[in-house]
Amino acid sequence: xxxxxxxxxxxxxxxxxxxxxxxxxxxxxxxxxxxxxxxxxxxxxxxxxxxxxxxxxxxxxxxxxxxxxxxxxxxxxxxxxxxxxxxxxxxxxxxxxxxxxxxxxxxxxxxxxxxxxxx
Numbered sequence: 001x002x003x004x005x006x007x008x009x010x011x012x013x014x015x016x017x018x019x020x021x022x023x024x025x026x027x028x029x030x031x032x033x034x035x036x037x038x039x040x041x042x043x044x045x046x047x048x049x050x051x052x053x054x055x056x057x058x059x060x061x062x063x064x065x066x067x068x069x070x071x072x073x074x075x076x077x078x079x080x081x082x083x084x085x086x087x088x089x090x091x092x093x094x095x096x097x098x099x100x101x102x103x104x105x106x107x108x109x110x111x112x113x114x115x116x117x118x119x
Contacts, residue, residue, distance in 0.1 A: 003029055004103040006111055014041035014100040015076035018069045028078035028102045036080040037108070041100035043119060046073045048087055048094040055086065076100075081108045088113060095119045 003011040013026045020041075021027050022034040028041045042048070044059070049071060052059050059077070062070035071077055076097060085108060087093040096117045105114065 003027070005099050006101045006103055006106055006114055007098055008103070009099065011102055012097075012099040014078050014097060018071065018075055018077070019067070020076065020078045022078065024067055028100060030102055030104050037082070037104060038078040038080055039102035039105045040079045040081050040084045040109075040114075041076060041097040042079045042084060042094040043076050043097065044071050044073060044079075045092070045094045047092040049073065051087055051090060051092045052083065055083070057083065081105045085109050085113075088117070093117050 005011045011027055014020050014028050016026045019026060021029060022038040023029060028039045030037055030039050049060050059071045062068060084093055096114050098114060098118050
C-alpha cells in the first residue's frame with residue numbers, strides 16, 4: 001500500500017537534489033526507526049536554517065558521513081514535524097509542499113496550519 005500525504009492522496013517525492021527523506025529515498029516516508037518523524041516536506045528558508053542552528057541542529061553544514069550535503073535556502077527537505085511546529089510557533093516555519101508531506105504529520109499539526117504555509 002502506498003503512503004498517503006496530508007491531502008489523502010498518494011505521497012509525492014519531496015526532493016532528489018538534495019536527496020532527502022529519513023531513508024534517503026527522496027520521499028518523506030517514515031517508519032518505526034524514524035524517531036524524529038521526518039514527514040514535513042518544506043522549502044527551507046534562511047530564517048528557518050538560522051533558527052534550526054540556534055536550536056542545535058545545523059542543517060547547512062555538509063555531513064558526508066550521514067549522506068547529508070548541507071542545505072541552502074530554497075532546497076526542499078523532509079523536516080521533523082516537531083521542529084516544523086516549533087518553527088511555526090517562533091514565526092519562522094518554512095513553506096510546505098502538501099502533496100509531499102506524509103499524512104503522519106497530522107498527528108502533530110493540523111491540516112489548516114500546513115495549508116496556511118503551503119507552497
